[in-house]
Structure formats: structure tokens, C-alpha cells
Amino acid sequence: MQTLSAEQRRFFEQAATTYRADLAADTAAQGYLTSRGLGGALDTFRLGVVRRPLVGHEQYQGRLAIPYLTPAGVVNMRFRCLQPHDCKAVDCPKYLSADGAGTNLYNVLDLKKDSPFIVVCEGEIDAMSFSLAGIPAVGVPGVDAWQKHFARCLEDFEVIYSAGDGDKAGSKFNSLLSREVKARPLRFPRGMDANALYVKEGAGGLRRLIEG
Numbered sequence: 001m002q003t004l005s006a007e008q009r010r011f012f013e014q015a016a017t018t019y020r021a022d023l024a025a026d027t028a029a030q031g032y033l034t035s036r037g038l039g040g041a042l043d044t045f046r047l048g049v050v051r052r053p054l055v056g057h058e059q060y061q062g063r064l065a066i067p068y069l070t071p072a073g074v075v076n077m078r079f080r081c082l083q084p085h086d087c088k089a090v091d092c093p094k095y096l097s098a099d100g101a102g103t104n105l106y107n108v109l110d111l112k113k114d115s116p117f118i119v120v121c122e123g124e125i126d127a128m129s130f131s132l133a134g135i136p137a138v139g140v141p142g143v144d145a146w147q148k149h150f151a152r153c154l155e156d157f158e159v160i161y162s163a164g165d166g167d168k169a170g171s172k173f174n175s176l177l178s179r180e181v182k183a184r185p186l187r188f189p190r191g192m193d194a195n196a197l198y199v200k201e202g203a204g205g206l207r208r209l210i211e212g
């Protein structure tokens, strides 16, 4: 596991604070987050938008900033496109990682929650959705981002669920998690991911996946 220098930590901390303030002044970005069911969670996850990029963050201008929060502060950050287009169709990277940063598990604060189970999601927004529904969840930023040491973070849980999307990448994600940590795949209604289900049916929709 990589450790960050005090200077890197301060930088991520300052970035999170700056972009959170930028979001507070940006009703369009707030509207987008509200449409994804995250309007009440801006402070919980310290979400931001890049309007005044810190030096070295110019290429993230206009993107949603998702800080990786840990008990020791902010250790990483990813940036999601907020343009109203289909990123794939216009060859736009939907997510960008912070230059030079490693790969972390997202939402590790949920590892401390008192629960016999945890959900491992494909992506940050799905992890936020489960967490807001009262179901502890962490996120892996894509199937290729899995790191062997993530398994150690999960070993205290009796049951691990994987929440890959209902597409090819999602089933690859579920297979990987099944192999690495014996995760049980959650079955989403056709065409839905955790966030879509949360927006449509609220916390109950996600809870039923676990109980069913």
C-alpha cells in the first residue's frame, strides 16, 4: 500500500475544500447530483466541482471531484465528467484519476461500520448510493483497478456482496470478486445499477437486493 507524504495529503485536503466551495456556488452541478440522489450527501462525501483548479489540476476543469476520504484525511481523488453528452460517443474519458496517484479503495470509512456484510461496488457513485441506503459499501474504480491487498480490508465481514453493473464489464467484476474474496453477486433489475435503483426506489430498492 502506498503512503502519501504530508505534503500530498495537504494538497488533496486543500483540493477537496476548494472544490467543495466551488460546488456550493454551482447550481448546475448541484442539480446533477440531486438528480443522482446525492443532493443531501455533498458534505458526507465532500463532493466538489473543479472551477478553480489547483496547480496541476487544470485538466479536470468542470469535472465532479470525488475525494477518497479516510480516517487520516483525503488520500486520493477522482474526477467525473459532468457534460450532458454520452462520453463514449464523443471519446471523452468519463472518469479521470489524479495524475501520479495510486489506486485506493473508495469509501473505506464504511469498513468501520458494525455490520456482518459489506458491498463492493464498481465505482464511487454506486458505493455512495448503498452507503446512503444504510448498507456499508466500498468502491473499486473499475475491474482493472482491483488490488490484491483490498482483500485484507474486507476479511472481517462474514458476507461480501459484489455489485457489478448488468453488463459485460459488470459480470467480469463479479467473477473477479467471487474469485478473490468469495463475494456473492447482487442481481440488479435489467439495465439498472445501484445508483439507478437508488434514484428510482430509494433505500428500499437496495435493501431488497440484500434481503432477497
Ligand SMILES: [Zn+2]
Residues within 6 Å of the ligand: 081, 082, 083, 085, 086, 087, 092, 093, 094
Ligand atoms: Zn464526458
